[in-house]
Structures are given as structure tokens and as C-alpha cells.
Amino acid sequence: MFGLVDGNNFYVSCERVFQPRLDGRPVVVLSNNDGNVVSRSPEAKQLGIAMGAPYFEVRQLLRQHQGHALSSNYALYGDMSRRVMARLADQVPAVEVYSIDEAFLDLHGLTTFCGTLDVRAQRIRRDVLACTGIPTCVGMAPTKTLAKAANRLAKKYPELHGILRLDTNSRRERALRALPAADVWGIGRQCAHLLTAHGIRTAWELAGVSEAWARKHLGGVVGWRLIQELRGQPCQGLQPSEDGTLARQSISCSRSFGQRLTAFDDLWGAVTTYLSRAAEKLRAQGDQAHILTVFISQDRYDTCLPPPYTRSTTLTLPSGPTSNTLQLLAYARHLLERLYEPGRQYVKAGVVLDGLEPPGRGQQLSLFAPPAGAVLPAPDAGRAQQLMRSLDALNRQFGRGTVRPAATAVSGDQPAPWLGKAQHRSQAYTTRFDDLMIIL
């Protein structure tokens, strides 16, 4: 039996823990660059503000109703998430952290000693709320897909008091009949359109399609699994997370710029900044990467431009896996030079690190000399590692970016040209001493 715990309006709930004045009002949290709405309070949902709506489209409406828009504050949300996950890990045999605000639970055997599953689920909700201030809902079912569906319905129908258990066929049927097919986990916009075109409206009808049809129209094996799970046949197990964190198979960092950039050096400054951050995350996870991707994007909303808007290039590092920022930067520079075209206007850039593995595994090196310029002179591994450790320690102690590559430097007091907007950011209440709440 799986459980799925999901924070209600997670980012807004995090903000409300520290700003009770936001209670009862329409509140939204914006994406990076204050671009789109990524979290909405129930009051904001009632105003008809859609998930993902561009901020400029809803700003006026929000103002009319004395609402608030906040820039996203990932330091706060990340820390609140860790606290929630820690509470969950305390109460069930295993937890799989699925996203910043969601976790699958292993509910196996919980009923034997501790009353019914429903009682346990309510206890989990009360505990998380009491210890972190975050309201949640819990879905329970024999498959992950059904647990997601149960959670969805628990959020939608207040009379369920935040929990729903789908452990019998009759409960499953009732629930799936009440759930639109488009709300099933794994059904995105494209598939939703296709289902509508075929007259499939509810999750129950979706569960009734033939396996051949699912394979043909819903993405091959992915669609087949989805149908199996809706019918109660598990196709995915729980993948427990160690220390309440999620080990990643890839690490990326990308940002939209605050303005259009054309100069190579500006783009290089941005890529340097993002790669430094990505490498930092890589080291924090204790891994090395051997595949590096750099991409730059033009404005996809510019109707005068032909697609593709994003150009990317990927390199398998000829010198093997590394987590050394300076080494990665040398490769990234070559990749960016390959992508960059003078005169074009770029709005976004990013890097992706793939092929992650812990250091010390046998490294496969190239037998032959790589092309000139493709490989750095091998740095002294020990000293390079020590340098990165010092870098991370300084940035941890004195704040991100205290020590950073010179390419990210900007003359004078100018803000870096690639920096985006974050005009409504709340404080890092739980992770910076200077931002601690003061209660008078």
C-alpha cells in the first residue's frame, strides 16, 4: 500500500507560516524572474488565476482584491520541505521524496499495531501541521498512480477531511468516475486532447481502454503502465530516499535573463554563473559528472523568429568525470563558442550535468590524444579537490558567490546584465540568521 502526502499550496503555505497577514487573502508565488504564477492560495484559485499564468496578466486582478504576489524564495521552501520530510520519515517504514512538496510513503504493515490506515493518515497530517505549519492531504492506494488520484480527490473534496483510501474495487471505481481523465498522473496536455477527441472523459473510462490502444496512443510502454496502475496493478515500486533527500541523475541550472543579451562575454558570464552553481550542487551530492550540456535560447514568443529557439550541445568529457568547476568551465567555454552566433539576441542560457557517479570508480580514459584544445592539462587532482572544498566552505560561510570565477565579475556597481527580477522576495526565515523572525 502506497501513501502520497502532498503539501497544500506548498509555497504559499510556507510564506503564510511566517506572514500570518497573508491568511484569508489571495496570494500567489511567482517563478524566477517574477514571470509566472507557480503557487496559489485557495482565494487566488477562486479568482480564476490559473497555474502558470503570466504575472502581468493577473497583476491587476490581484490588486483589485487586495491580494499579494511574492517572488519565489527557494531557500525557505527547501528548508521547510526538509522539515516536512523529516516528520514523515519518523512515522512510516520508508519515504520516497518525490518533489519539494510531495512524498510517497510505504504504508505496509502500519495497520497491525496502530489502528486503521485512516487513523494513521490523520495522525501524520496533524503531526506535520503541528511541527511545520504546513497543511497536507494524504492519498492511499495499492499503486502510485491510484495514490496520486486519491490525493487529488482528497484535496478537491473538503468532506474527505484531507484523506482518501482506495483499497477496494468499489472505492476505486467511485473515485475514478469522479476524476477527469486529464487529471490522471501522466496525462499531460497532448494526451488530454487526444482523450477528449476519443470521447474518454473520466479516469474510469481511461482505465477501461484496451492495452493495445494505450500502447498506441499514450506513449508506448508508458501508457500501458499507466493503465495497469489505474486498474490496481503496481508497475512502480517505492524508491526510498536516503536522508530525506533526492539523489539526482542529472543536475542543471538555467535562468532567463532580465534583458536580451547579444555579447559573447555577457553570455559567458551567465553560463559561468550557472555552471558554478550546478557544480556546487554536484559536489554537495558527492558526485562527479562526465557529460556536460550547454544551451542558449532565443525568445520563443518572438513570432519573427523561426524555431528552433534553443540550441544545445553536449560533450562527453574526454578526461573522465569531474566535479571541478574550473575544469568544467574550460569545456563549457568551447561548447558556448560552438553555439554562439554574433548578432542574435538571447533570452536564456543553462547547463546540464549528466552521467553522475561517485568519485573513485575506475575511470575510462581515452587511449589516444584528444583534439588540441579539447582537454585541459590535467590538474593535480588532490590540490584541485582541496581548492573546491575551500571554495564551497567559503561560500557556505559567507554567502553564495563570495568566491567565484572572474568571468562573472561586472565592472563598477552595475548589476550583472543577465540577472533577472525578484522584486517581492520574502526573507530566508529559517536559513539566515539575519532573517530570523523577531517577535516583540
Add this chain to the structure above:
DNA sequence: TCTGGGGTCCTAGGACCC
């Protein structure tokens, strides 16, 4: 005027291997 970021998984074609 303004329209995010960080992930996962799958597919498909080509090059290449035995």
C-alpha cells in the same frame, strides 16, 4: 512592455560493434 526552472523517461535514427 511583461510569459520559469529543474527534473524524469521514452523514442528514434545513425554510427558502430560483434
Add this chain to the structure above:
DNA sequence: TCTGGGGTCCTAGGACCC
């Protein structure tokens, strides 16, 4: 003229998730 089968890896792109 006929021209296999079973793989891997790479790259690019698409769909989906939160």
C-alpha cells in the same frame, strides 16, 4: 541480385511532472 540479429552509445527532441 541476394545482404541478419542483437546489441551499445550518442544526439536530439518530445511529453510529462512539480
